[in-house]
Structures are given as C-alpha cells and as structure tokens.
Amino acid sequence: MENKEKEVLLKVRGAKTYFPIKKGLLKRTVGYVKAVDDISLDVYRGETLGLVGESGCGKTTLGKSILQLVPITDGSMEYKFEDGYRNLRTLSRKEIDNARQKIQIVFQDPYSSLNPAFTIFGSLEDPLIKFGVKKKEDRIKKIGDLLEAVNLPRDYMTRYPNEFSGGQRQRIGIARALSVNPELIICDEAVSALDVSIQAQVLKLLNKLKEEYQLTYIFITHDLSVVEYLADRIAVMYLGRVVELTTSEELFANTLHPYTKALLSAIPVADVHQTKKRIPLQGDVPSPANPPSGCTFHPRCPEVCEKCKTERPMLEEYIIDGVSHFVSCHKVKEELAAKGILPVVKE
Ligand SMILES: Nc1ncnc2c1ncn2[C@@H]1O[C@H](COP(=O)(O)OP(=O)(O)OP(=O)(O)O)[C@@H](O)[C@H]1O
Numbered sequence: 233m234e235n236k237e238k239e240v241l242l243k244v245r246g247a248k249t250y251f252p253i254k255k256g257l258l259k260r261t262v263g264y265v266k267a268v269d270d271i272s273l274d275v276y277r278g279e280t281l282g283l284v285g286e287s288g289c290g291k292t293t294l295g296k297s298i299l300q301l302v303p304i305t306d307g308s309m310e311y312k313f314e315d316g317y318r319n320l321r322t323l324s325r326k327e328i329d330n331a332r333q334k335i336q337i338v339f340q341d342p343y344s345s346l347n348p349a350f351t352i353f354g355s356l357e358d359p360l361i362k363f364g365v366k367k368k369e370d371r372i373k374k375i376g377d378l379l380e381a382v383n384l385p386r387d388y389m390t391r392y393p394n395e396f397s398g399g400q401r402q403r404i405g406i407a408r409a410l411s412v413n414p415e416l417i418i419c420d421e422a423v424s425a426l427d428v429s430i431q432a433q434v435l436k437l438l439n440k441l442k443e444e445y446q447l448t449y450i451f452i453t454h455d456l457s458v459v460e461y462l463a464d465r466i467a468v469m470y471l472g473r474v475v476e477l478t479t480s481e482e483l484f485a486n487t488l489h490p491y492t493k494a495l496l497s498a499i500p501v502a503d504v505h506q507t508k509k510r511i512p513l514q515g516d517v518p519s520p521a522n523p524p525s526g527c528t529f530h531p532r533c534p535e536v537c538e539k540c541k542t543e544r545p546m547l548e549e550y551i552i553d554g555v556s557h558f559v560s561c562h563k564v565k566e567e568l569a570a571k572g573i574l575p576v577v578k579e
C-alpha cells in the first residue's frame with residue numbers, strides 16, 4: 233500500500249526472453265530456453281530492488297533484457313523518460329543510446345570489461361566523450377571526482393587494470409557506471425566474487441552513492457544475505473518467473489512461498505536455539521528448456537499438492553498488514569483465503 237504513492241521508474245509487463253535451441257544441419261529450432269518467462273514487476277524511483285534465485289533462474293537475462301542487450305520475445309518494459317513512459321523495446325537506435333546512459337549495468341567481474349591495455353583514465357574517458365565532456369581537463373577532473381566518490385585516490389587514473397585488487401576493480405566498474413549520470417544501475421552479482429569483508433565495504437559504498445547520486449538499483453544476487461542488507465524490496469525468481477515479491481522486512485518476517493522458505497533456511501545464521509527448521513532444497517533446478525508442468529517448483533516442493541502438478545499458479549498481490557506482498561502458490565493462496573485475505577483485483 234505504501235508503494236502506491238511512489239513513482240514507478242520502470243514497469244515490466246509480461247516480459248519473456250526465450251533463446252532458441254537449434255539442431256541439425258538446417259539449424260532448425262527444436263525448442264526454447266525460457267530464461268525469462270512472463271515477468272511483471274514495477275521498479276520504484278529511489279529504491280533498491282533485490283533480484284534473487286539460484287543459478288540459471290534468469291536473473292542476468294532479465295537485467296540484459298531491460299537494457300535491450302538480448303532480443304526479447306514478448307512483453308513490454310516501460311521506462312519513465314522526461315516526457316513520459318516509453319517502451320524500451322520499441323525505441324529507435326538513437327533513443328536506445330539515450331536509455332543506455334540512464335540505465336547502467338555493473339557485472340560481477342569488471343576486469344573483463346576494462347581494457348587491460350588502457351589506463352583507468354583511458355577506460356573511463358570513453359563514456360565521458362560520448363556524453364559530451366569535450367575538454368580533456370574537464371574529463372580529468374570528472375574522473376578524479378568519480379574515483380574519490382568510490383573511495384579511491386585521484387591519481388589512480390594513470391594505473392592499469394592489472395594493478396588493482398578485485399575490490400578496487402569493482403569500485404572502478406562502479407565509477408565508470410556513474411560517469412554518465414545514470415538513474416538506474418543494475419548490479420549483477422557485483423560483490424559476489426569478493427571476500428566478505430571487502431563485500432561489506434563495497435555494499436556500504438553502493439548505499440552511500442545511492443543517496444549522493446539519487447540512484448535506483450536493481451541488485452541481482454544468488455545470496456539472500458546480501459540483499460537483506462541492501463534491498464528495500466526483494467523479488468525471488470525461480471525458472472524465469474517471479475514467485476514472491478515484497479519488502480525485505482516482510483519477506484524475512486513473513487515468508488510465504490515454499491521456495492523462498494527453502495532459500496532462506498539455507499542462509500547460515502547464528503540460530504543457537506534452532507528456532508528455524510532447515511528445509512533442504514531437494515534435487516537440481518530443472519532445465520528452463522523443459523520446465524515442469526503446473527507450478528515449475530512442484531517437483532522440489534515439500535508442500536506439493538495435486539493441483540500444483542497441472543495448474544500454473546499466478547503471481548497475485550495480497551495486502552497483508554498494510555504491506556503489498558506478491559506470491560504465486562496454490563497452497564499459500566488457500567491458506568490466506570482461510571484467513572480472509574484475498575488477492576487484490578486488478579482494475
Ligand atoms: N545467450 C544465451 N543463449 C542461450 N541460452 C542462454 C543465453 N543466456 C542465458 N541462457 C540460459 O538462460 C537461462 C538463464 O540464464 P541466466 O544467465 O539469466 O541465469 P542467472 O540467474 O543469471 O544465473 P547465475 O546465477 O548463474 O548468473 C540459463 O539456462 C542459461 O543457460
């Protein structure tokens with residue numbers, strides 16, 4: 233409910249990104265990897281939306297789909313530009329360049345995206361030139377400011393990528409994303425490769441930068457304990473779909489989906505009284521090329537019932553104690569209905 237007054241920066245509706253599987257001499261399409269399979273969600277301006285789920289559930293593909301870096305099969309992604317909402321999928325080439333300035337992505341290993349033959353100045357200069365910073369002295373000043381913003385000395389701009397540690401390189405990746413004054417930054421496993429202590433530093437930095445630059449983050453991670461620290465809301469993904477989406481507080485305090493419960497119970501916490509029952513996740517994630525029928529989580533679900541095997545549960549919104557909580561589970565729906573809590577009817 234509290235989200236209703238917030239400004240929606242990005243509206244994803246029915247997004248599908250399928251990768252064709254081709255076989256034989258004629259490269260016939262024999263099926264599809266349904267990496268993103270009907271995702272709808274809103275991203276509010278100024279929030280950090282965590283996107284979590286096991287490896288292969290489509291997190292990166294969703295991030296790339298927003299940036300139009302992969303061909304999208306269906307659905308829309310409406311972004312709020314100065315003159316109103318426009319579908320990122322139907323923008324002209326020139327408009328896409330403008331959108332890619334507003335939306336930046338930071339990957340797990342910025343080393344692969346920093347040219348080893350260039351100094352940091354060389355790597356960070358490029359986007360600034362494109363962005364219209366014409367004078368070299370202005371670029372030197374701006375890059376110095378950006379390095380300071382990510383807690384690195386200004387004179388590091390003359391160094392090469394191999395002279396930095398992983399944590400420092402990640403800071404440089406963040407500085408580069410910031411250089412074009414973006415609005416939305418998609419952080420894809422941005423801290424996953426770092427040591428825990430360095431992770432905490434970079435997370436703190438990201439929080440500081442969010443305030444300073446009034447950013448919105450989509451924070452992708454397979455590690456729920458990372459988003460718990462950072463995210464305002466969390467979307468849990470399973471096999472290309474969102475299965476639960478609510479505020480971080482609500483997700484941890486009132487976990488509804490059996491998959492989220494299993495993910496949460498896998499986080500090592502100091503639980504001396506053993507109050508939380510550990511629910512081991514059975515089996516592997518099924519292939520998104522051949523997802524199970526009905527609820528795609530049903531073969532691994534400890535609470536599976538007959539309906540789950542045949543009927544796909546919809547992601548529906550409930551208002552629980554005043555908080556918006558999306559979940560797609562037949563069992564949860566029944567349990568909520570028994571308490572008189574019914575899904576919000578869309579107008
Ligand atoms: N370009 C591509 N062509 C074909 N299949 C792809 C392509 N990119 C991703 N996939 C498949 O789509 C599914 C989702 O992949 P994706 O990288 O989005 O998952 P992820 O949630 O980011 O996983 P991880 O946590 O390991 O990064 C996987 O089955 C993957 O093999």
Ligand SMILES: [Mg+2]
Pocket residue numbers: 291292293420
């Ligand atoms: Mg990924």
